[in-house]
Amino acid sequence: MQVNLKTGLVVSALFSVLLIATGCQEKPAPQTEQTGTSTAKSTQIPLIQAKVQRVDGVKKQFCDEEGCTQYDLQSVKSNVPWIDEYFLNRIKKDVPGAFEKDSAHISAESEAQTSPKGLNQNSIYVRFISQQNNLATFVIQTYTYAAGAAHGMYHNEYVTFDLSMQKRLALTDILKPNVESKVAEQLYDANSNWLIQKDITRDKLQLSDNYYYGVNGIVFVYPLYELTSYAEGMPELKLPYQTAKDLIKPEYLPSLPQVEPVAEQAAKP
Numbered sequence: 466m467q468v469n470l471k472t473g474l475v476v477s478a479l480f481s482v483l484l485i486a487t488g489c490q491e492k493p494a495p496q497t498e499q500t501g502t503s504t505a506k507s508t509q510i511p512l513i514q515a516k517v518q519r520v521d522g523v524k525k526q527f528c529d530e531e532g533c534t535q536y537d538l539q540s541v542k543s544n545v546p547w548i549d550e551y552f553l554n555r556i557k558k559d560v561p562g563a564f565e566k567d568s569a570h571i572s573a574e575s576e577a578q579t580s581p582k583g584l585n586q587n588s589i590y591v592r593f594i595s596q597q598n599n600l601a602t603f604v605i606q607t608y609t610y611a612a613g614a615a616h617g618m619y620h621n622e623y624v625t626f627d628l629s630m631q632k633r634l635a636l637t638d639i640l641k642p643n644v645e646s647k648v649a650e651q652l653y654d655a656n657s658n659w660l661i662q663k664d665i666t667r668d669k670l671q672l673s674d675n676y677y678y679g680v681n682g683i684v685f686v687y688p689l690y691e692l693t694s695y696a697e698g699m700p701e702l703k704l705p706y707q708t709a710k711d712l713i714k715p716e717y718l719p720s721l722p723q724v725e726p727v728a729e730q731a732a733k734p
Contacts, residue, residue: 515542516541518542523564527562527565534563535585535586538589539590541592548601555605556591586608589608590606597678600627601625607622619689625639625678634717636672641711641712641713644712648709655705663692682703683704684704685701687702706718706719
């Protein structure tokens, strides 16, 4: 068992936030959520091309009676408009203050100088991760720091789209019906050494709805503090595809290598 804390992402995790994970992280509705206006399958699956750019129309700093917050918001600009729109709407929903007009509040410059509460920080970065046929994976990396706190809070929220259906896939969308308990059991078995080390018993391990397609398996990502201390980052537990092949819907299972049974291999001359 190996738990991959993904050093690269944890480094960039200084752009993420647990508060959004537990409060504002979107819970995609299974089956019915549509990110585009069309419900019909596309005849052609696009090859994702995406770059990162700063979000237009964002205030660098927003102030109200609670103090001032400094924003750094970046999203993807891709060749798929409905994906770009999805992330822009998410950002506007999560940090509406960044899009408030100046006339409604004290100017950022003067408030920052006089606010006794200090300057808060809020960053959101959207990144394109990978594409496997009709499945495209992105990550929303968020970070917040409240003035005076010992440290900031970060979170990585993974978003997987079915490009043919133009929708975000919840965990329940990719799993076969009524297999959640089996998935949890298999996930514990696949990561038992590390979980036992951390004194996490089988009954305490819950499935995370934050997941992504890894190279060798489905990776379940847990928020800060849920399984370990802040210093250990966001734990990731991997369920190998070979183990998950009977639990995931065939259309959402990556192609697996065909392995001959040992008995058949021994029978060959």
